[in-house]
Amino acid sequence: MSSSPEEKIKKLGKKLGANLVGIASVEDINKYAPEGHRPDDVLMGAKSAIVFAGQLTPKGAWHSKGYQVHHMNRSFGIPYRNRIAFDVALYIEEKYGYYAAVASGGNISAKLCAEMAGMGTRSMAAGIVLNKDWGLLNFGVAMTTMPLKPDGMVDEQVCPHPSCVKRWEKEGKTFCLDACPECLSGELEDGKIKWMRYNRHVCATRAQTRSINSFQRTLLEAINEPDLEKRKSIVLGTFFGSVVATVSTANTMGQCGECLRGCPITIKARTLKPKWKPGDPG
Ligand code: SF4
Numbered sequence: 208m209s210s211s212p213e214e215k216i217k218k219l220g221k222k223l224g225a226n227l228v229g230i231a232s233v234e235d236i237n238k239y240a241p242e243g244h245r246p247d248d249v250l251m252g253a254k255s256a257i258v259f260a261g262q263l264t265p266k267g268a269w270h271s272k273g274y275q276v277h278h279m280n281r282s283f284g285i286p287y288r289n290r291i292a293f294d295v296a297l298y299i300e301e302k303y304g305y306y307a308a309v310a311s312g313g314n315i316s317a318k319l320c321a322e323m324a325g326m327g328t329r330s331m332a333a334g335i336v337l338n339k340d341w342g343l344l345n346f347g348v349a350m351t352t353m354p355l356k357p358d359g360m361v362d363e364q365v366c367p368h369p370s371c372v373k374r375w376e377k378e379g380k381t382f383c384l385d386a387c388p389e390c391l392s393g394e395l396e397d398g399k400i401k402w403m404r405y406n407r408h409v410c411a412t413r414a415q416t417r418s419i420n421s422f423q424r425t426l427l428e429a430i431n432e433p434d435l436e437k438r439k440s441i442v443l444g445t446f447f448g449s450v451v452a453t454v455s456t457a458n459t460m461g462q463c464g465e466c467l468r469g470c471p472i473t474i475k476a477r478t479l480k481p482k483w484k485p486g487d488p489g
């Protein structure tokens with residue numbers, strides 16, 4: 208039996224490296240996205256958004272004592288996920304004759320597209336979209352004028368997990384709120400999120416210390432430093448070295464994700480059970 212275009216597109220996205228592929232309708236996205244941040248702002252006449260999701264790191268990176276290990280293991284970075292979106296966009300244009308483009312450039316909320324494509328729901332932890340099986344995911348998005356059948360939103364809120372509801376009722380805390388009270392605040396009511404606030408300005412200065420912005424800021428600091436020895440130590444120091452390494456590999460970071468370290472959904476998603484033991488055939 209021949210498969211539908213939606214199935215073919217999803218199969219290709221997975222073959223190229225996405226763990227999940229979902230489709231959202233532009234109509235659904237436009238119910239929430241303000242003007243200037245809509246699919247039409249990326250591609251005129253866009254009808255569908257195809258979302259490619261990937262797990263952030265191998266599960267083992269969460270089990271490291273060193274945070275840098277977690278950071279350096281980020282596997283589904285911007286260049287990688289945009290590459291998948293790019294290849295699928297070309298496939299749609301060539302095979303089906305509809306326009307397509309990668310939704311990169313900051314105007315579109317990939318999280319909103321992911322929610323509308325049924326990949327998960329917003330969480331108390333920095334508004335991150337959590338998937339019930341995969342936990343924290345990163346997203347790349349391709350827009351197309353092709354009218355594709357959308358997956359629609361999931362029926363149930365993933366966050367809060369029942370153990371967070373219990374903890375809230377007992378202590379007035381959840382695991383994520385407890386981990387980062389500087390950036391996160393909110394309340395649960397009747398087992399659901401009543402309100403939540405994510406102070407992204409505080410989060411950015413704490414979590415985005417290895418990025419293009421930190422490269423520019425540190426370079427300016429070095430240029431303005433009149434003392435030659437101090438200037439040398441800024442440029443040749445380990446901090447600037449790690450910023451250069453991150454920028455050169457495009458392995459920059461949006462959020463540190465520490466608020467999710469104790470999240471029951473993320474813990475379940477990153478837990479492995481060995482499927483092989485010494486002596487078994489390979
Ligand atoms: S990503 Fe890091 S800094 Fe930002 S809210 Fe979470 S724990 Fe706090």
Ligand code: SF4
Binds near residue numbers: 371
């Ligand atoms: S710890 Fe996880 S499940 Fe619990 S409230 Fe925070 S994000 Fe939601």
